[in-house]
Amino acid sequence: MYTVSKRVNPVKRMYLLLEEWFTLSFGADWNPLYHLGTLTFFFFWVVLISGLYLFIFFDTSIAGAYASVEHMTHQQWYAGGVMRSLHRYASDAAVVTILLHMFREFALDRYRGFRWWSWLTGVPTLWFVITLGITGYWLVWDELGLYVAVLSSQLMDSLPVMSGSMARDFLAGQLTDRLFTLMGFLHLLGQPILLIFAVWLHVKRLSHVEVSAPRGLAVGSLLALLVLSLLAPATSHAPAELSKVPAVLHLDWFYLNVYPLLDQWPATRVWMLTTSVTLLLMLMPWLPPKKTGPAAEVHLDECNGCGQCAEDCPFDAISVQARSDDSRWENEVVVNPEQCAACGICVGSCHSSNPFRHAKKTLETGIDMPQFPIDEVRARTVAALDELSGDTRIMLFGCDNAADIDSLRSPDVAVLSLFCTGMIPPTLVEYAHRHGADGVFITGCRTGDCYFRLGNRWLDQRFAGRRKPALRQRAQRDRIRVYRAAETDTARLRRELAAFQRDMAALKQEASVPGTRGEAEIADA
Numbered sequence: 001m002y003t004v005s006k007r008v009n010p011v012k013r014m015y016l017l018l019e020e021w022f023t024l025s026f027g028a029d030w031n032p033l034y035h036l037g038t039l040t041f042f043f044f045w046v047v048l049i050s051g052l053y054l055f056i057f058f059d060t061s062i063a064g065a066y067a068s069v070e071h072m073t074h075q076q077w078y079a080g081g082v083m084r085s086l087h088r089y090a091s092d093a094a095v096v097t098i099l100l101h102m103f104r105e106f107a108l109d110r111y112r113g114f115r116w117w118s119w120l121t122g123v124p125t126l127w128f129v130i131t132l133g134i135t136g137y138w139l140v141w142d143e144l145g146l147y148v149a150v151l152s153s154q155l156m157d158s159l160p161v162m163s164g165s166m167a168r169d170f171l172a173g174q175l176t177d178r179l180f181t182l183m184g185f186l187h188l189l190g191q192p193i194l195l196i197f198a199v200w201l202h203v204k205r206l207s208h209v210e211v212s213a214p215r216g217l218a219v220g221s222l223l224a225l226l227v228l229s230l231l232a233p234a235t236s237h238a239p240a241e242l243s244k245v246p247a248v249l250h251l252d253w254f255y256l257n258v259y260p261l262l263d264q265w266p267a268t269r270v271w272m273l274t275t276s277v278t279l280l281l282m283l284m285p286w287l288p289p290k291k292t293g294p295a296a297e298v299h300l301d302e303c304n305g306c307g308q309c310a311e312d313c314p315f316d317a318i319s320v321q322a323r324s325d326d327s328r329w330e331n332e333v334v335v336n337p338e339q340c341a342a343c344g345i346c347v348g349s350c351h352s353s354n355p356f357r358h359a360k361k362t363l364e365t366g367i368d369m370p371q372f373p374i375d376e377v378r379a380r381t382v383a384a385l386d387e388l389s390g391d392t393r394i395m396l397f398g399c400d401n402a403a404d405i406d407s408l409r410s411p412d413v414a415v416l417s418l419f420c421t422g423m424i425p426p427t428l429v430e431y432a433h434r435h436g437a438d439g440v441f442i443t444g445c446r447t448g449d450c451y452f453r454l455g456n457r458w459l460d461q462r463f464a465g466r467r468k469p470a471l472r473q474r475a476q477r478d479r480i481r482v483y484r485a486a487e488t489d490t491a492r493l494r495r496e497l498a499a500f501q502r503d504m505a506a507l508k509q510e511a512s513v514p515g516t517r518g519e520a521e522i523a524d525a
C-alpha cells in the first residue's frame with residue numbers, strides 16, 4: 001500500500017516562513033519569491049532595452065568608448081544616464097533573483113530526482129550571466145574596465161591553450177582596436193545568444209513555462225530600478241591609463257567577485273576554485289540522489305487519444321502519437337519515463353479516471369500511476385469514509401508535498417494523501433459526496449507554489465469549469481473547500497478545517513428541514 005512520511009528540515013522550514021512573510025506583505029499572486037524565474041526574465045528585458053539604447057550612442061573603438069559613455073551619462077542624463085543606470089542595476093537585480101531562485105530550489109529540495117536537468121543546466125547559465133556582466137564592465141574602458149581587462153587576461157593566460165601573452169600585451173599598450181571590438185561583439189551579440197540558448201535548455205523539460213512576471217511585480221520592480229537610477233546614477237571611474245595604477249576601485253560584487261582573489265592567489269588556483277565550486281554545484285542533484293516513483297503508464301483500452309494528459313503534464317513527459325493498435329481512435333499518448341516526475345496530474349486529467357465507471361470491477365483509466373492506481377484511490381476513499389462514526393463526515397484529500405494531514409484524522413474526518421491535488425479527477429469529489437461525505441476538503445501546496453508546478457492551477461481551472469475534465473455544474477460547490485497549506489501551516493489548516501466542519505454541520509442541519517434547498521440538492525447528489 002502506498003504511504004508517505006514527512007520531515008521538514010530547518011532550511012526548508014526557515015524558507016517557508018520567509019515565503020509566508022512575503023505572501024502576507026505582497027499577496028500570493030505578487031509574492032516575488034514565487035516569481036524569481038520570471039523576474040529574472042523581466043530584468044533581462046530591461047537590460048536588453050536599455051542596452052539597445054546605449055548601443056546606439058556607444059563608440060566601439062578603444063579611443064572613443066570612454067568618451068561616448070561619459071557623453072551619454074552627463075550630456076543626456078535624463079535618457080542616457082538613466083538608461084545606463086537601469087542597464088547596470090537591472091543586471092545586478094538579475095544576479096540577485098538568479099541566486100535566490102537557486103537557493104529556493106535547494107531549500108525546498110526541488111533540485112534532485114526528476115529535476116536534475118533544470119539544476120544541471122542552471123549552473124552554467126549563472127556563469128554565462130556573470131561573464132556577460134564582465135565584458136560589459138570592460139567596454140566602459142575606464143580604470144575598472146582596464147582592471148577587468150588585465151585580470152581577465154591573466155586568467156586566460158594561465159590556461160594551457162592560450163599563448164600566455166595577453167596580459168603582457170595589455171600592459172605594453174598593445175591592445176588593439178580589434179580585440180576591443182571583439183569584446184563589443186561578445187557583449188552585444190555572442191554572449192546574449194549563448195544565454196538565450198542556455199535558458200532554453202534550462203526549461204526544455206518543463207511545459208507551460210511562465211516568462212512574464214505578474215504586471216504589478218514588473219511595474220514595482222521597474223519603479224524601484226528607476227528610483228535607484230535617479231538617486232545613485234551609475235558613473236565611470238577615470239579613463240583607463242596603462243601607466244597609472246588606480247587609487248580606489250569600486251567593484252560590482254555581483255559580477256566581479258572573483259577578481260580580488262587574483263591579488264592573493266595565482267590565476268591557476270583561482271581557476272581550480274571556481275571550477276571545483278561549479279562542478280560541485282552541478283553534481284548536487286546526486287549528493288545524495290533522490291528517487292522518483294515509477295512513471296505513469298498508458299492503458300490504451302481506456303484511452304481515446306484526446307491529448308488532455310499531454311496538455312496538462314508539467315514536465316513535458318507525454319507525447320501524442322499516431323495510434324499503434326487497431327482501435328477507431330486516431331491518436332494515443334506515450335509517456336517518456338525519463339521525464340516523468342510521477343506527479344499523477346495526468347490521472348486527474350483523464351476523463352476515464354471517473355470513479356463512477358466500472359462500479360463493480362477494477363477501475364481502469366487511460367493513464368495511471370502503477371504505485372497508486374486510481375482504483376486504489378477510489379477504494380481507499382470509500383474505505384476511509386466507511387470508517388467514520390461522527391455526525392458531520394468530511395473527506396479530506398491532501399498532497400504528499402504539503403501540510404501533513406495524518407494528524408487531522410478523526411471520527412469526523414477521513415484523510416487520503418495523493419501525490420498532488422492535481423491528481424484528483426473532479427468526479428472523485430462528487431463520488432465522495434455520493435459515498436457519505438457531507439463535505440470534501442482539499443488541501444495541497446500553498447497557492448502559487450505547487451511542488452509539481454501546475455497541480456494547483458489545473459485543479460482550480462477544472463473546478464471553475466475552465467479546463468477538462470471540469471467539475472459538473474450540478475456538483476455541490478458549497479460542500480467543497482480548497483484550502484492550501486505548506487508543512488509549516490498545520491495550525492492554520494486545522495482552524496480552516498474546523499470552520500469547514502461547522503459550515504457543513506449547518507448545511508446538514510438546513511438540509512434536514514423539510515422543503516429546504518439543501519435537502520433537495522443532497523437527495524439529488
Ligand code: HEM
Binds near residue numbers: 203
Ligand atoms: C538565467 C538564469 C535563470 C533563469 C532565467 C531561470 C528561469 C527558470 C524558469 C522560468 C523556470 C521554470 C519555473 C516554473 O515555471 O516552474 C526555472 C526552473 C528551474 N530552475 Fe532556473 N533559471 C535560471 C537559473 C537557474 C540556476 C542558476 C539554477 C540552479 C543552479 C536554476 C534551477 C532551476 C531548477 C531546479 C528549476 C526547476 C523547477 C521545477 O521543476 O519546478 N535555475 N528556471
Ligand code: SF4
Binds near residue numbers: 296312318335344
Ligand atoms: S505523472 Fe506527472 S510527469 Fe508523469 S506523465 Fe503524468 S503528468 Fe507527466
Ligand code: SF4
Binds near residue numbers: 302307366
Ligand atoms: S487524457 Fe486519458 S484519454 Fe486523453 S489521451 Fe490522456 S490517457 Fe488518453
